[in-house]
Amino acid sequence: MIKWSRLVLFLVVVGLLGGLFTTTGQVASNITLGLDLKGGFEILYQVEPLNEGQKVDTTLLAATAQMVEKRVNIGGVTEPEVNVELPDRIRVRIASHDADQEKLRELIGKPAVLTFRDVEGKTMMKGSDLAPGGAAVGYDELKRPLVTVKFKEPKLLEDVTRANLGKPMGIFLDDTMQTNPTIQSVISGGSAQITGNYTQESAQELADLLNSGAMPAKLIEKQVTSVGATLGAMSLEKTLYAGYIGGAFIFLFMLVVYRLPGLVANITLAAFIYLSLLFLDWMDATLTLPGIAGFILGIGMAVDANIITYERIQEEIRSGKTILSAFRAGERRSLVTILDAQVTALIAAVVLYFFGTSSIQGFAIISMLTTIVSIFTNVFASRFLLGLLIRTNLFKKPSWFGVKESEIGEL
Template structure:
C-alpha cells in the first residue's frame, strides 16, 4: 500500500469539496437570472423614421438604444440588456420588472427632443414654451469640436435659419433649455442672435458629456418609431415557479446519475461523483465570471450537461474495464484505456459543440442563446473536470495499491482472459461469445422498421402537418397561471370578453392542479388586450395571477422558420464533413442518415400527436443531431480500430468485425444514453411546463439515437463498405 498516494487522493478530494462547499452559496447568489426565471420581458423592435423620411443609420440605432437604456434605468430596473441587431433592429431584455406595462409604455414612446424657453411660464425655473423640435435640426450635424481654449463644445446646425434667428434674437441673455422627453439635459444661455443657422453649446463639459449631448441632438433630429415584432414576457411569480420546478428536476436527475455511476462502476464511480460535483461548481463559476445570464432553457442545458459530462467517464471506464478483461494490470489498463478513449471523447464532444454553436448564432431569441451557450460551456468544462481531474484521481487510487481487485472496477474474475494462455482457440471462442446478437444479419429487419416509421411520419405530415407555435406561425400565445383550478368554460368566457371576439382555437388547461390556461391567437394582441386578459383573470380568481406572453410578428415568424431550416442544414452538413475528415466518407454518409432518421422520428411524433413546434423544439432537434451521433462515433471508432488488425476476405469477415465492434461498445452506448435520459426524463416529469415539450423531444430523440447508432448506422456503413472488400492492401492478420 502506498500511503502517500492515498494521502494525496484524500487531500485533493477534501480540498476540492471544501472549496465547492465554501464558495457555492456565493456562486448561487451571484448568478444572473434571465427574464423567464426572474420575471420580465424581451422585445425585438424594428425601427423606422418617425415621419417616414430619412434613413435608419447604424449611429441612429445606437443612439436610440442608448436612449432606451437611460429610460429603462430611470424606471428602477436592474441591468437592462439592450443591443442593436442588423440594420434596423433593437433587442431589449429586462428582468425583474414589477410593473411591466408601465415600462413597456415608456420604452415604445418615440424620442422627443425639444428646446424650451421660460417665456409665459408661471413658475420660476420652469421651461414650458417649446421653441424648437429635434426635427428642426439637420440630421447628424451635431458634433463635438474644441474652442480656442481647447474645451469641448457641441456644434449644431438647424434647417430653418430664419426661425433660428428669431428664437435667438428673442432669447439673448436668457437660457434655452434642452429636453429629451421630459428630462432636462442642459440649459445654455443664448449669447447673441445667430443668423447663419449654426451655434455652439458651451459649458463645463467633459468630452464624454459633450459627445452624449451631441448624440442626443442627432437622435432628436431623426427620431425613430419602434414597432414590437417579437415579445416574450413572463410574470415574476411564474418565473419563480419555473425556477423551483426545474431545479428540483435537476437535483433528482443528478442524484440518479450519481447512484448509477456508483452502482455500475464501483470505485471509478466514486471518482466520477467527485468530478461531477467539481464540474457543477466550475460551470457555475464560469457563468459568474462571464456575467452570463441563466435562462430556463439554460438550466435545462445545465441539467442535460450533467448527463453528458459523465459520458467521458463512461467511455474511459468502459475502455479500462475492457483492458482489465483482456488480462492487463490495473495500471496498464488505466494507461491504455485513457489513451484509447481520448480520441473518441474529443470526436463525440466536438460534434455536439458544432450543433450548439450553430444554434447560438442562428437561434435569435435570448433563451435559445442561453441554452446553446450553457451547452457549449458545459462540454468545455466537462473535458477538463471529467477527463483530466477524474483521471488524475483514478491514477492516485490505482497507484496506492489499496484496491487491487478487478471487482472494485466492476469486472468479475471470470471475465478476465489469461494473456499467457497458448490456446488461441479459447480466446477466439470468448470473442465469439461476446456477440450475443447478430445485428448485421438482421439489418433488413431494422431497415424495414425504420422505413415503416418513416412512411408513417411522411403520412402523418401529409395529413396533419405541423402544429406550429407562434414562433413560426405568428400571433400571440398566452399562458395564464392562477392560484386555483380553472374551469375551461369560464376561461373561454374571460378570454373572449377581454379581447372582444370569439376564440378560433380552444384554450387548454394544464398545470399540476389545472391552474394554467394556455391560449393561442393567430393575430398579434395589443398590450392593452393582454392587460385586459390579466385583469379579467385577476378579478375572477384573485390577484395572484401570472402571465407568460409570446408575440411574434409575421415577418419575424418567417425569418425564424427560415433560420431554423438553415440551422439544421448547417449542423448536418458540418457534422458530415467533420466525420468524413476524421473517419472517411462512408462513415460520414452512414452517420448523417442515422442523424436524419433520429430527427425525423421526433418530428413524426410531434406531428402525429399535434404537439406544438416552436423554437425550443428546434433547439431539441439540433441538440439531438449533435449528441445522438456520440454513440455512432464510439462504434465507428471501434470499427476503425478493429480494421487495422483485420484481413477481410469476405463479407462474413466484415460482418463479424462490425458485430464484434458493436458489442464491444454496447455498454458504452447504453450507459451514455441512460445518464442523459435520467436528466431528460426528470425535466419531462418534474420540470417547468414551459420546457416540457423540449424535454419530450429530447427524450424521444435520445431513444431514437441509441437505436439508430446500434442498429442502423453500422449496417448502412457495411453496405457501403462491402464493395471494397479485397481491393485494399492486405493488413495484419485478425486478432480477437
C-alpha cells in the same frame, strides 16, 4: 507496496474541492436570473428609419439599442438585456417584476425630439442644439420644479429670441407642446426654461430624456411577453427539483455500475457543476430556462466522457490485463472518441449561437461553457484522480472497477 503519498495527495485534492463546494450556494445566488425564471417582460421592436433614404444597418441598430438601454435606465431599471436581431429587430428583456411595464414601453417608444417653434410652427431650434448634459431640474420662485436647458451656442438662442421678441414660442417634445411662453426679452446667456405642471420625478425624467438624446430610428412594437413573478419562481423551483432528482440518480448509477471510478466521476462531476456556476457568475451571464437546458445537457456530456473511459477500462480488465495496464490502455484508446464528441458539440453550439435567436443563443453559450469545463474536469481531472488511486496499489481487485472475476478472459 502501498504508496501512501499518492493517497494523501488524492485526499488533499478532494479536501480542497470540498472546501470550494461549501461556497456553491453563494456562487449560485450571485447568478442573474432571466425573466422566465425571475419574472418580468420582453418586448420585440422592429426598427424603421426616421428619414426617407435612411437605411437600417448594423450601425443604426447598435445606436438605437444603446439609446433603448439608456431609456430603460431612466425608467429606474438596472441591467436590462438589449439584443440586436438582424436584419431589423431589437429585443428588450426586463427581468424584474417590480418594473412599471407601461411606463417603460412609453419611455422606449418615445422619439424624444425637442423642438422650439415659432407662431407659424416653423422649427427654430432642436434638441440637438443643447449642450451635452445641458438639461437639468430647476425651480421657479414658488419652488415648483421645472427643466432648465443650456445650448451649445448661446448666440443661436440670442438670435432666435431677438427675431421673435414679443411673440410666443412653443416648446415641443415630439408633437406635444410642453409650454408656450411669450418672449419678453432677448436671452443672451444661452439658457432657457421649460415650465409646466411637473413633479420632481417627472421633471428629472424629462431632463434625463433630453440629455440621453433623441431616438435615432423609429421603433415599432411587434410583440410583448410577460412572465409573472410567481410563474417564474415556480419554473425555477420545478427545474431545480428535477435537476436534484436526476443528479441523484446519476451519482447512484455511477457508484453502482463503476464502483471506484464511479466515485471519482461523482467528485469531478460536482467540480464540473461548481466551476460552471462560477464561470457563469464571472461572466455576469443571465441564466434562463434554455440556459438551464444547456447546463443539463452539459452534465450529460460530462458523465458520458467518464462512461466511455470506464467502459474501455472494464474491457481491458476483462481481457486479462492488470489494473494499471488496463487504466493506461483504456484512457489512451478512449481519448479520441471523447474529444471527437466534445468538439462536435462545440461546433454545434457555435452554429446555434451565430444563427439562432436570443433564447437559442443563451442555450448555445451555456453549451459551449459546459463543454469546455467538462473537458477539463471529466476528462483530464478524473483521469488524474483515478490514476492517483490506482497507483496507491490499494485497489487491485477487479471488483473495485465493476468487473467480476468470472468475466476476466472472456474477450
